[in-house]
Amino acid sequence: MQQPRLSDQPILTRASRAAMTTMLDAHTLTQPDERTALVYLSVEQPPITVTRDDFRQTVYGCGAALRGLGVREGDLVIVAHTQNLESIYLFWGALILGAIPAMFPTLTEKLDPDLYMANLAELVRFSDVRCVLTTDAFAPVLAERVACPVYGSAALGNTTPLHDAIQPDPEQIAFLQHSSGTTGLQKGVALSHRALLNQIASYSDAIALSEHDVIVSWLPLYHDMGLIAGFLLPLIQGIPLILMSPFEWAKSPAMLFRAISTYGGTLCWLPNFAYNHCARRIRQRDLDGLSAATMRMFINCSEPVYHESHTLFAERFAGIGVNPSMLAVSYAMAENTFAVTQTAPGSPPALDVIDQEALAHTLTAQPVPADHPNASIRVSCGRPIPNAACRAVDDFGAVLPDRQVGELVVQSNSMLTGYYKRPDLQPFRDGWYLTGDRGYTVEGEVYIVGRSKDLIINAGKNVYPQDVEAVVNTVAGVHPGRAVVFGVPDAREGTELIAVVAEVNDPDPESQKAISQQIRQRVAQHTTVTVSYVTLVEAGWLIKTSSGKIARAANRSKWLAGRGETA
Amino acid sequence: MGLCRTGAEMNEQEIREKLRRFITKELIRDEKYALADDEGIITNGLMDSFALAELGVYVESEFDVYIPDPDLTVAKMNTLDQMVARVLRGLNV
Numbered sequence: 001m002q003q004p005r006l007s008d009q010p011i012l013t014r015a016s017r018a019a020m021t022t023m024l025d026a027h028t029l030t031q032p033d034e035r036t037a038l039v040y041l042s043v044e045q046p047p048i049t050v051t052r053d054d055f056r057q058t059v060y061g062c063g064a065a066l067r068g069l070g071v072r073e074g075d076l077v078i079v080a081h082t083q084n085l086e087s088i089y090l091f092w093g094a095l096i097l098g099a100i101p102a103m104f105p106t107l108t109e110k111l112d113p114d115l116y117m118a119n120l121a122e123l124v125r126f127s128d129v130r131c132v133l134t135t136d137a138f139a140p141v142l143a144e145r146v147a148c149p150v151y152g153s154a155a156l157g158n159t160t161p162l163h164d165a166i167q168p169d170p171e172q173i174a175f176l177q178h179s180s181g182t183t184g185l186q187k188g189v190a191l192s193h194r195a196l197l198n199q200i201a202s203y204s205d206a207i208a209l210s211e212h213d214v215i216v217s218w219l220p221l222y223h224d225m226g227l228i229a230g231f232l233l234p235l236i237q238g239i240p241l242i243l244m245s246p247f248e249w250a251k252s253p254a255m256l257f258r259a260i261s262t263y264g265g266t267l268c269w270l271p272n273f274a275y276n277h278c279a280r281r282i283r284q285r286d287l288d289g290l291s292a293a294t295m296r297m298f299i300n301c302s303e304p305v306y307h308e309s310h311t312l313f314a315e316r317f318a319g320i321g322v323n324p325s326m327l328a329v330s331y332a333m334a335e336n337t338f339a340v341t342q343t344a345p346g347s348p349p350a351l352d353v354i355d356q357e358a359l360a361h362t363l364t365a366q367p368v369p370a371d372h373p374n375a376s377i378r379v380s381c382g383r384p385i386p387n388a389a390c391r392a393v394d395d396f397g398a399v400l401p402d403r404q405v406g407e408l409v410v411q412s413n414s415m416l417t418g419y420y421k422r423p424d425l426q427p428f429r430d431g432w433y434l435t436g437d438r439g440y441t442v443e444g445e446v447y448i449v450g451r452s453k454d455l456i457i458n459a460g461k462n463v464y465p466q467d468v469e470a471v472v473n474t475v476a477g478v479h480p481g482r483a484v485v486f487g488v489p490d491a492r493e494g495t496e497l498i499a500v501v502a503e504v505n506d507p508d509p510e511s512q513k514a515i516s517q518q519i520r521q522r523v524a525q526h527t528t529v530t531v532s533y534v535t536l537v538e539a540g541w542l543i544k545t546s547s548g549k550i551a552r553a554a555n556r557s558k559w560l561a562g563r564g565e566t567a
Numbered sequence: 568m569g570l571c572r573t574g575a576e577m578n579e580q581e582i583r584e585k586l587r588r589f590i591t592k593e594l595i596r597d598e599k600y601a602l603a604d605d606e607g608i609i610t611n612g613l614m615d616s617f618a619l620a621e622l623g624v625y626v627e628s629e630f631d632v633y634i635p636d637p638d639l640t641v642a643k644m645n646t647l648d649q650m651v652a653r654v655l656r657g658l659n660v
Binding site: 043044109110247250251252253254255277280281282283285459513516517520521522523524525529530531532533534 | 596597600601609610611612613614615616617619620621623624627633636637639640641
């Protein structure tokens with residue numbers, strides 16, 4: 001990487017916050033020169049290096065093209081690309097027009113294109129979308145399904161770049177992050193320029209960001225962690241971003257370490273499962289000659305943190321320079337733009353050894369010695385970042401003392417403006433955002449225990465069991481309404497796996513195999529997840545509530561008991 | 568682990584059965600699953616693409632065949648038939 005020049009504008013922190021008014025003051029856009037803005041890596045292609053100058057030119061070209069297509073200030077523009085440079089340029093091209101870009105998940109190999117288009121069509125119908133931007137190959141097919149113009153890359157053409165960006169009001173909605181539901185209507189989290197810059201300034205203080213940092217990311221840009229930490233933060237701060245496709249990384253996890261080694265990476269955000277994936281599935285010969293000694297922090301975020309995952313990761317990569325003090329944790333959510341908490345740079349997260357039984361029965365986190373029979377190690381998410389507060393409250397909103405488990409609520413200066421076109425959704429109580437997460441605090445450190453609802457977090461993705469159950473219920477041979485879906489924490493994978501239990505009538509093994517296959521296949525095509533366990537049971541197996549509904553938690557306990565495990 | 572036989576000494580049928588057992592036990596998590604030779608393992612949702620990386624690790628440790636990343640794709644490794652053919656190719660190089 002080129003050395004930064006000391007005369008440059010400083011990193012945006014709380015102290016320099018006044019220097020930026022909107023996202024369009026991003027250092028990468030306002031100081032165009034030959035320094036690296038980003039490098040895009042793929043398995044089979046040579047790296048593509050984009051200088052700040054290239055970046056600005058291309059973004060301003062996209063801005064002109066979008067204006068030519070009728071995009072105006074305040075228009076919602078959906079970017080439904082495969083993750084590539086074009087989607088990045090389009091996002092910023094829309095921003096400089098004062099339009100509102102939103103990254104939509106990518107159509108993957110396994111997903112049913114019909115369902116994908118139906119979801120997009122629903123979003124378009126409810127959110128008043130100006131246009132959808134996608135690949136040339138997909139544009140004509142999609143155009144027949146959605147009620148707004150769809151443009152492929154060819155429609156953007158070659159236009160003379162704009163000279164100037166508009167200077168929007170800092171309170172104006174800058175972009176949307178779609179909350180990661182599996183199916184159905186997604187909520188667009190609307191964030192203002194002010195909220196985004198406040199978050200970047202406070203978070204940069206929390207991670208002691210400097211102009212010498214280099215961010216390496218494989219995260220998808222339609223997810224808050226990828227969009228904010230792995231995309232907007234480096235471009236606004238003018239520090240290099242080394243980016244790769246999540247789909248390529250999943251199959252070739254070693255590319256993350258090659259990138260760190262080649263470009264001197266210092267910061268990397270990962271969901272917990274990725275620690276296990278890297279530790280278990282990178283071949284030794286793929287690490288030969290690599291070094292990760294430049295790293296400052298691997299930040300675990302987006303799903304429950306397993307201490308075992310950190311240990312596994314630190315041991316596996318110790319030989320290339322990873323050490324436990326690089327392992328950090330953040331608690332984040334799209335509604336707060338991104339981070340609520342962060343552990344301190346340079347030291348491993350605090351651990352809290354508590355009595356698991358007491359936690360379940362009394363909702364208190366009682367410290368016990370590590371060799372206690374009910375000992376459970378909890379990893380701290382750190383303290384709230386500057387200008388943010390986080391506390392646990394009871395069902396009536398009263399603040400709980402340390403070690404009492406309740407719903408976590410958050411206040412900050414980087415909160416969402418609202419859910420886009422959904423004034424009916426009001427996630428606040430007394431000025432505090434209700435996260436739906438359950439947790440406790442200990443002397444300012446935040447610990448997460450679980451979710452208020454049955455939400456499953458699989459490989460960093462939020463999965464609503466009812467969405468998967470709806471798919472299972474369409475499989476012929478399954479008693480409609482007699483299927484239950486739940487998450488099973490898995491230490492080997494470092495995430496929750498998806499289990500399906502369904503009642504069927506036909507005891508014939510061949511028919512049962514066909515039903516199992518159908519369940520796995522339908523879920524793969526209709527949701528973003530893969531089922532790990534399918535258990536077919538006879539009618540009457542599933543436990544129902546007094547009102548006749550399938551009781552998820554009770555059936556999960558019954559299923560685990562059948563496998564000789566406890567809930 | 569093959570205690571006495573290396574990948575080069577196994578015949579196609581042995582390789583196929585070892586792979587089938589690994590996939591049903593470790594990746595599909597259902598040992599009783601009767602996996603067909605030409606069944607689309609990823610496209611039919613039996614395992615996700617993360618498992619391709621795990622398969623790469625297994626094939627190297629079990630058969631001493633290194634499959635480079637560009638070959639660990641859904642298009643190239645979706646069925647047992649494809650996997651067996653790729654391992655055999657690695658053994659014959």
